[in-house]
Amino acid sequence: MLKRLASFLITMWLVVTLTFIFIRCLPGSPFNSDKMVHPQILSNLNTKYGLDKPFHEQYLRYMQNLVKGDLGISMIYKNRSVSSIIKRAFPVSLDLGIRAVLLAAFVGLLLGLISALFTNKAQDHIISAITMISVSLPGFVVGTLLQYLLCYRLSVLIYNITKVRFNIFPNTGWEGFRSTVVPTIALAAGVMGIVAKMLRSSLKDVMNQDYIVMSRAKGLNKREVVFRHALKNALLPLLSISGPLVSSIIMGSFVIENIFSIPGLGRYFVSSVQDKDYTMVLGLSVFSVFIVVLINTLTDILYAIVDPRVRIEPKDRLGA
Amino acid sequence: MKLKSYHALLLAVFVCITLVLPACSDVEAGFNEVCINLGDEPPTLDPQLVYDVVPMRVINAVFEGLCRKDKEGLPVPGAAERWEISEDKLTYTFYIRKDAKWSNGTPVTAKDFKDAWMRALDPEPQYHEPAFMANLFFCIKGAEAYAYGEGKAEDVAVDVVDDRTLRVTLVQPTPYFLDLVCNSVYMPVNKEFYDKQISGDISNYGTEAEAILGNGPFTVQEWNHDENIVLVKNDTYWNADVINLEKIDFKMIRDNTAAINSFKSGEIDMIEITDRMLAAELENSNCRVEAYNSGIVEYVTLNNEDPVLCNVNIRKALSYALDRKTLVEKILNDGSKEAYGFVSPIVAGYNGKFRQQAGDLFKDNDIDTARKLLEKGLDELGISEMPKIVFLVNDTELSKRDAQVLKDMWKKSLDVDVELQVMSFDAMAEKMMSKDYQMALLTWSADYNDPLAYLDVFSSKSFYNVAFYSNNQFEELLDRAIREIDDKSRMELLIKAEQIAMDDMAVCPLYFIANSYAVNNRVKGLVRGSSAIQDIDMYWTYVE
Numbered sequence: 001m002l003k004r005l006a007s008f009l010i011t012m013w014l015v016v017t018l019t020f021i022f023i024r025c026l027p028g029s030p031f032n033s034d035k036m037v038h039p040q041i042l043s044n045l046n047t048k049y050g051l052d053k054p055f056h057e058q059y060l061r062y063m064q065n066l067v068k069g070d071l072g073i074s075m076i077y078k079n080r081s082v083s084s085i086i087k088r089a090f091p092v093s094l095d096l097g098i099r100a101v102l103l104a105a106f107v108g109l110l111l112g113l114i115s116a117l118f119t120n121k122a123q124d125h126i127i128s129a130i131t132m133i134s135v136s137l138p139g140f141v142v143g144t145l146l147q148y149l150l151c152y153r154l155s156v157l158i159y160n161i162t163k164v165r166f167n168i169f170p171n172t173g174w175e176g177f178r179s180t181v182v183p184t185i186a187l188a189a190g191v192m193g194i195v196a197k198m199l200r201s202s203l204k205d206v207m208n209q210d211y212i213v214m215s216r217a218k219g220l221n222k223r224e225v226v227f228r229h230a231l232k233n234a235l236l237p238l239l240s241i242s243g244p245l246v247s248s249i250i251m252g253s254f255v256i257e258n259i260f261s262i263p264g265l266g267r268y269f270v271s272s273v274q275d276k277d278y279t280m281v282l283g284l285s286v287f288s289v290f291i292v293v294l295i296n297t298l299t300d301i302l303y304a305i306v307d308p309r310v311r312i313e314p315k316d317r318l319g320a
Numbered sequence: 321m322k323l324k325s326y327h328a329l330l331l332a333v334f335v336c337i338t339l340v341l342p343a344c345s346d347v348e349a350g351f352n353e354v355c356i357n358l359g360d361e362p363p364t365l366d367p368q369l370v371y372d373v374v375p376m377r378v379i380n381a382v383f384e385g386l387c388r389k390d391k392e393g394l395p396v397p398g399a400a401e402r403w404e405i406s407e408d409k410l411t412y413t414f415y416i417r418k419d420a421k422w423s424n425g426t427p428v429t430a431k432d433f434k435d436a437w438m439r440a441l442d443p444e445p446q447y448h449e450p451a452f453m454a455n456l457f458f459c460i461k462g463a464e465a466y467a468y469g470e471g472k473a474e475d476v477a478v479d480v481v482d483d484r485t486l487r488v489t490l491v492q493p494t495p496y497f498l499d500l501v502c503n504s505v506y507m508p509v510n511k512e513f514y515d516k517q518i519s520g521d522i523s524n525y526g527t528e529a530e531a532i533l534g535n536g537p538f539t540v541q542e543w544n545h546d547e548n549i550v551l552v553k554n555d556t557y558w559n560a561d562v563i564n565l566e567k568i569d570f571k572m573i574r575d576n577t578a579a580i581n582s583f584k585s586g587e588i589d590m591i592e593i594t595d596r597m598l599a600a601e602l603e604n605s606n607c608r609v610e611a612y613n614s615g616i617v618e619y620v621t622l623n624n625e626d627p628v629l630c631n632v633n634i635r636k637a638l639s640y641a642l643d644r645k646t647l648v649e650k651i652l653n654d655g656s657k658e659a660y661g662f663v664s665p666i667v668a669g670y671n672g673k674f675r676q677q678a679g680d681l682f683k684d685n686d687i688d689t690a691r692k693l694l695e696k697g698l699d700e701l702g703i704s705e706m707p708k709i710v711f712l713v714n715d716t717e718l719s720k721r722d723a724q725v726l727k728d729m730w731k732k733s734l735d736v737d738v739e740l741q742v743m744s745f746d747a748m749a750e751k752m753m754s755k756d757y758q759m760a761l762l763t764w765s766a767d768y769n770d771p772l773a774y775l776d777v778f779s780s781k782s783f784y785n786v787a788f789y790s791n792n793q794f795e796e797l798l799d800r801a802i803r804e805i806d807d808k809s810r811m812e813l814l815i816k817a818e819q820i821a822m823d824d825m826a827v828c829p830l831y832f833i834a835n836s837y838a839v840n841n842r843v844k845g846l847v848r849g850s851s852a853i854q855d856i857d858m859y860w861t862y863v864e
Binding site: 027028029031032034035036037038039040041044045047048049073076077078079080081085088089144147148151152155156165167170171172173174175258259260261263264267276 | 581
């Protein structure tokens with residue numbers, strides 16, 4: 001556990017330090033990204049945010065505040081603390097992310113399973129084509145297309161039939177269940193394809209293992225073998241990629257959140273760099289490291305539960 | 321088994337009905353409500369700290385300065401019911417109306433204005449950052465020195481005579497001062513309310529709906545960050561009887577396609593249009609497409625100290641060779657107008673518009689003259705061939721498009737090679753400030769409705785003079801205009817000054833940018849582009 005904590009702290013320090021250096025290497029400043037600011041006013045602004053101090057002093061000051069848990073004030077969103085922005089926007093991204101992960105896992109596993117059960121048959125070919133498309137199409141294409149078809153065209157169709165203007169799925173916003181449906185599908189689409197493809201190949205590998213062949217030879221039917229013996233082992237490779245996959249989804253998707261105007265964290269990962277909002281960029285880096293480490297730890301624990309060969313702290317166990 | 325399938329079917333139908341039924345309501349905003357796309361999250365709604373058009377759209381509806389703009393963009397009484405101007409035009413005395421109230425019912429006083437203005441000038445404010453637009457106060461005696469940390473707050477000539485009288489003394493006659501007091505940075509602050517928003521080192525003022533107290537026609541009811549801002553009519557507003565709208569919902573839809581889909585579905589009542597194809601498509605539906613001059617001029621700034629571009633004939637050749645009409649009509653086709661001067665056509669002159677009085681100051685698409693001028697210029701410089709010119713371009717699609725067209729025009733008409741260097745605006749600004757550039761594509765918009773706001777760009781005293789243009793005759797005319805009390809003579813001096821700058825082709829103006837928008841036919845009385853700082857005014861808006 002101590003080793004894990006130490007590695008977390010070192011990772012955090014490295015990420016913060018490198019981000020601090022890189023973001024300052026960009027030309028310009030947070031105050032003149034789209035407008036020329038009067039030099040005296042710029043100098044007053046630099047003094048206010050401590051940007052007139054030597055680089056090492058700014059770095060030490062930031063690190064001191066970070067240790068106290070203070071991520072600073074955004075330089076673009078006046079008088080709003082970075083932590084308050086994250087605190088407000090992250091739950092929205094998390095909500096959308098969890099919905100997308102659940103949908104992707106459910107549909108992906110189902111498709112993967114059918115595909116593996118009917119290898120090289122029509123069902124398998126159709127599912128392979130669907131998963132291939134969902135993996136290859138970029139998010140902005142899927143999002144825009146789904147918005148056009150399910151939000152806009154559907155509302156036009158309903159209007160043409162009923163002559164009443166109403167939308168089942170709103171084009172934008174994050175209010176009520178209906179507004180979550182299309183963005184969830186759009187965000188889940190890519191992940192669903194990955195899950196289905198991985199499950200299909202890993203299940204196929206497991207099905208060729210000796211113990212499965214043995215079970216089949218003993219006369220168990222295919223369905224029973226798959227559900228009782230093969231599936232659990234076939235899920236292990238999926239579990240190992242689920243850490244990075246889940247953390248990237250719940251941190252917010254810039255593309256999907258932008259298309260559907262969802263007030264999540266995703267857009268800040270892009271806009272804060274474009275605007276050179278130094279404190280926001282650093283705050284997001286700190287938060288990302290925290291979430292990635294947390295999810296990876298959870299995945300490791302889950303892995304240990306599912307696969308008895310894996311232990312979280314093997315040395316302690318051996319010692320015991 | 322059959323029974324189970326039947327139950328499943330019933331359940332499915334029930335789920336569908338539950339999903340669909342709540343949606344079966346009219347999506348268009350209700351009676352006397354409009355829904356407009358703001359386009360982005362405002363960085364703040366603190367009037368003293370904003371500097372761009374997005375927050376100003378909301379602030380102009382929530383706050384009111386001593387004056388406000390009418391439909392034509394001219395200053396009319398706002399929180400001040402009248403004012404007096406001294407004979408030497410240096411002292412303005414504003415009389416605040418009795419019924420001017422904050423939305424919590426407390427009266428708006430002269431002190432509220434002074435507090436706000438001093439806040440904006442404070443060089444080291446304790447609870448917020450220094451104001452970007454503090455330079456708009458520099459016409460007030462003592463303001464510039466205080467903002468630069470060289471003077472004292474008590475020397476700033478803003479005097480609270482009594483609760484309803486505010487006296488301001490200016491450094492020089494400033495005929496556009498009434499226009500300045502319409503600007504958001506000049507809007508009042510309720511100090512008592514402001515102080516309550518302070519927590520620790522910062523003030524939450526302007527960051528949340530409940531941390532905003534306005535004195536304008538609307539109040540902020542909700543601010544769901546990154547999603548929408550909801551304004552409702554302010555019943556304590558002195559002129560509430562003329563305000564028709566009950567509610568304004570400002571959505572923050574950044575994606576253009578999503579905004580178009582929302583507009584077509586009736587979810588929002590107005591969108592900005594950048595695509596002419598879309599405008600043509602929308603013109604046939606239940607909306608009207610309109611355009612207005614934004615007050616922004618796009619131009620090529622030429623480094624007047626560059627070894628090649630220091631030659632006036634070469635600068636003229638580059639400008640005369642361009643075909644602005646083709647650029648505006650064939651490439652842009654959005655209502656923008658060719659620029660044969662620098663001051664925007666929306667700017668007021670003496671009894672009319674400045675641009676009409678000053679006229680067109682040069683001709684373009686005159687390739688023969690341009691070639692002769694280029695040859696002459698090269699002779700004067702003692703070089704035989706025009707070297708390749710580096711052209712800095714901001715990394716936006718529109719800038720890249722325009723730059724490519726200009727590059728082709730220069731190549732075709734003058735056989736001049738131009739190398740485009742695309743970069744972020746701040747990288748461009750850094751290069752320009754250090755004189756490390758030849759040409760750059762820029763835009764300029766003014767913070768107040770006066771030709772000086774444009775011509776100041778050519779003054780050697782101005783920090784915005786990145787063309788490094790210098791002409792004593794121009795400076796003298798500008799100085800005389802600044803001191804001149806007679807409006808007509810002042811305007812004549814400014815017309816002459818612009819003529820000189822354009823004769824020297826200090827920069828190469830391209831076109832005056834028009835903004836197009838589509839608005840649902842049910843929304844009437846929407847005023848757009850009355851001035852560069854107030855691009856949407858819903859004071860007279862109503863729903864039919």
